[in-house]
Amino acid sequence: MGAEGLLPKKIAPIPPLILGLQPSALVDHVARVDWSLLDQIPGDRGGSQQVAIEDLKHILSEVNIHILPSVDGISPIRTIAGGSVANTIRGLSVGFGVSSGLIGACGDDEQGCLFVQNMSLNGVNLSKLRMKKGHTAQCACLVDAVGNRTMRPCLSSAVRLQPNELSVDDFKGSKWLALRYGFYHIELIRMAIRLAKQEGLLVSLDLASFEMVRDFRPPLLELLEAGHIDLCFANEDEARELLRCEQKSDPETAVGFLSQHCKWAVVTLGPNGCIAKHGAEIVRVPATGETQPTDATGAGDLFASGFLYGLVNGLPLEDCCKVGACSGGSVIRALGGEVMPENWQWMYKQMQVKGLPLPITN
DSSP, rough: OOOGGGGGOOOOOOOOOOEEEEEEOOEEEEEEEEEEHHHSSSSSSTBBOOOOOOHHHHHHHHHHHHHHBTTTTTTEEEEEEEEEHHHHHHHIIIIIIIOOEEEEEEEESSHHHHHHHHHHHHOOOOEEEEEESBOOOEEEEOOTSSSOEEEEEETTTOOOOGGOOOOOTTTTOOSSEEEOGGGGHHHHHHHHHHHHHHTTEEEEEEEOHHHHHHHHHHHHHHHHHHEEEEEEEEEHHHHHHHHTTTOOOSSHHHHHHHHTTOSSSEEEEEGEEEEEETTTEEEEEEOOOOOOOOTTHHHHHHHHHHHHHHHHOOHHHHHHHHHHHHHHHHTTSSSSOOOOHHHHHHHHHHHHTTTTOOOOOO
16 A cells, blocks of 8 residues: 555535635725825725735825824724625624635735634635735725725735636535626636536625726626626615616616626615615615714625625525625724624624524534
8 A cells, every 4th residue: 555545535625605706815904094195095085996016005104194093992903804705705604604715815925824814713714715925915995084995905916816727626515606896807707607607606796896897897797798697786886887878877777787687686875775676576774883984894795794694594685685784784883894793793683683583603
């Protein structure tokens, strides 16, 4: 018998129920800053626009000069694992007890180690995350005095997952694939959808940012019109950009437009809640929690966590939206896209009051 026959056989991990695709692992530097810093940064306030590494370093060097005082003892700056899909997947895992994992790539640097440690501690399955030699993506998340956030991600020098690195085995055994629209990863997204559909997965798509929709609308329409997106999330600004060539661009029109291509369509409206459609059913659900957020970062991502929790547990459309409103409300109570333990408890109380089934978590 050869030596290899003496080695213990590795037991393959159970595939996660929900698999999120994040081409590049990302670390968020979240800070509450005054408006004067936001005025110095190119691009629209409140949106997300990619910057070069030199610009990111400059922004981060200016943060301490423009930092706002702590609110209620909350640290004015945090460095955490981030990225829209990672926020959703982490929320599903730690807050809702749903088996969830990430597929993507991270660098072998300090930021990559931070990302892996944070996600692992929150129970996220990282068996499909490739570690590569190189840099991990970073993002400056700048939050103003009223809780609005401006994102400046630096992805250009970061390692990323390539389309030819995906295989059908990556998707075997999972039920959902969660995606974020990004033109710069469009071939990877198309490949992931094709392989996921071969394995019978449902696919959810977040529209990412109003800049992404505005600048790369035709490829987005192609994705939607292909008919492989089962669930689509858009916020009000993204929906407006999506419909800019239409006569009307209100949320009702947007959710109707999306529902022509997706089984479930959701438009989130910030403090005004959300509107959702499935088949002929349309529901409106108010927001849950404070009207004045500490930080709006991750609100849409955690809304998606709650909505997906509702879907995998067979809840009606209105209840899916209510859970989403509760989880979205929980993350805006502190800085960053990661829900603090005390705010998960707040969310569970809100769900209980609304008569929603509480998750079973460890």
